Amino acid sequence: MSLSASAELLKTLVSFDTTSAKSNLELIYYVEGLLNQAGIAAELVFNEDQTKANLFASIGPKDKPGIVLSGHTDVVPVAGQQWDTEPFQATLKDNKLYGRGTADMKGFVACAIHAFLQAARLDLHTPLHLCLSYDEEVGCIGVRTLLTVLGHQLVAPKLCVIGEPTLMQIATGHKGKAVYQAICRGQEGHSAMAPQYMNAIHVAADLIDGIRATQQQLAQEGAQDDAYEVPYTTLHVGKIAGGKALNIVPNECVVDFEIRHLADEAPQDLVEAVEAHVHEHHPKSVSWLNIEAVNQYPGLNTPTTIDAVRFLQACLPENTPLGKIAFGTEGGLFTQTFASPVLVCGPGSIDVAHKPNEYVALSQLDLCDAFLQQLIARLH
Ligand SMILES: [Zn+2]
Numbered sequence: 001m002s003l004s005a006s007a008e009l010l011k012t013l014v015s016f017d018t019t020s021a022k023s024n025l026e027l028i029y030y031v032e033g034l035l036n037q038a039g040i041a042a043e044l045v046f047n048e049d050q051t052k053a054n055l056f057a058s059i060g061p062k063d064k065p066g067i068v069l070s071g072h073t074d075v076v077p078v079a080g081q082q083w084d085t086e087p088f089q090a091t092l093k094d095n096k097l098y099g100r101g102t103a104d105m106k107g108f109v110a111c112a113i114h115a116f117l118q119a120a121r122l123d124l125h126t127p128l129h130l131c132l133s134y135d136e137e138v139g140c141i142g143v144r145t146l147l148t149v150l151g152h153q154l155v156a157p158k159l160c161v162i163g164e165p166t167l168m169q170i171a172t173g174h175k176g177k178a179v180y181q182a183i184c185r186g187q188e189g190h191s192a193m194a195p196q197y198m199n200a201i202h203v204a205a206d207l208i209d210g211i212r213a214t215q216q217q218l219a220q221e222g223a224q225d226d227a228y229e230v231p232y233t234t235l236h237v238g239k240i241a242g243g244k245a246l247n248i249v250p251n252e253c254v255v256d257f258e259i260r261h262l263a264d265e266a267p268q269d270l271v272e273a274v275e276a277h278v279h280e281h282h283p284k285s286v287s288w289l290n291i292e293a294v295n296q297y298p299g300l301n302t303p304t305t306i307d308a309v310r311f312l313q314a315c316l317p318e319n320t321p322l323g324k325i326a327f328g329t330e331g332g333l334f335t336q337t338f339a340s341p342v343l344v345c346g347p348g349s350i351d352v353a354h355k356p357n358e359y360v361a362l363s364q365l366d367l368c369d370a371f372l373q374q375l376i377a378r379l380h
Pocket of ligand 1: 072104105136164
């Protein structure tokens with residue numbers, strides 16, 4: 001059986017091990033080569049130590065609002081996972097391509113590049129842009145430098161399509177995420193005299209009490225969006241480390257926590273609510289506690305009634321569902337930069353992402369190809 005051009009390209013993209021901790025340059029140079037062969041110039045925006053790059057390319061008129069096809073080139077690690085096939089060598093089985101990144105999200109990247117090369121032969125009246133980023137999986141890092149550059153040179157797009165895996169359904173929103181690290185201090189001392197010393201783990205417990213109280217309040221009285229399985233903003237402690245030995249009062253405890261918030265909610269307000277709770281209920285702990293913001297990306301909440309949604313629907317099969325997704329994307333950052341409508345739509349399922357034996361069905365790639373063909377048909 002012969003594979004589609006997009007599926008063949010996906011196989012090549014999978015063969016570049018672009019785990020976030022590694023360089024993505026081989027893949028980026030490969031894509032740049034493909035574009036150059038078709039007479040399209042690509043702009044690379046590198047990270048500080050020049051080991052990774054975003055790629056931006058554009059076809060069609062420069063002075064008009066266009067359509068962005070956006071994807072990330074990095075993938076999550078395979079370490080510690082039991083794969084039945086070689087993760088960086090896409091393997092065809094039962095009309096599915098198995099390999100790391102097939103669903104998240106080199107499948108879309110392959111379809112987007114293929115569509116882009118086809119569109120380059122046409123006389124477009126509406127520009128088409130291709131954005132490929134690095135380090136999405138470690139906190140949407142790379143795309144920020146790209147957006148800083150594009151914010152100055154690109155006319156605000158009519159629509160940005162983020163091709164994260166939605167099984168080719170349209171997602172109009174997702175929650176934002178903010179990551180924090182709390183350093184809880186204490187005083188080391190002999191545990192026989194424990195009450196004479198400040199215990200850093202006890203300070204951490206007081207903080208966690210504040211986090212849980214804030215969560216409870218949000219669940220009961222906070223904003224709700226029933227499009228989400230968990231309809232309210234959530235707070236969660238994911239990691240805690242403290243203490244050296246049982247007979248020493250601990251002098252440090254580090255708590256990592258995150259907030260997954262509805263797009264209209266400000267995570268900083270919730271951190272203040274946590275601090276206010278500690279202040280009220282555990283006043284002695286306040287001065288031993290320091291919360292630092294580590295990373296955050298905004299939520300996405302594109303109105304379902306706008307033209308961009310109808311445009312995308314027209315490019316997809318009839319009755320393609322509209323919904324929201326549980327996971328984050330770079331979409332909110334695009335909205336922040338351009339105030340343009342952002343929609344998420346891509347092949348494959350998030351259910352197989354980040355796991356061993358990740359795959360994308362060939363039928364999903366075909367659907368994506370058909371979608372992008374419909375999209376291009378409306379640009380010329
Ligand atoms: Zn992804």
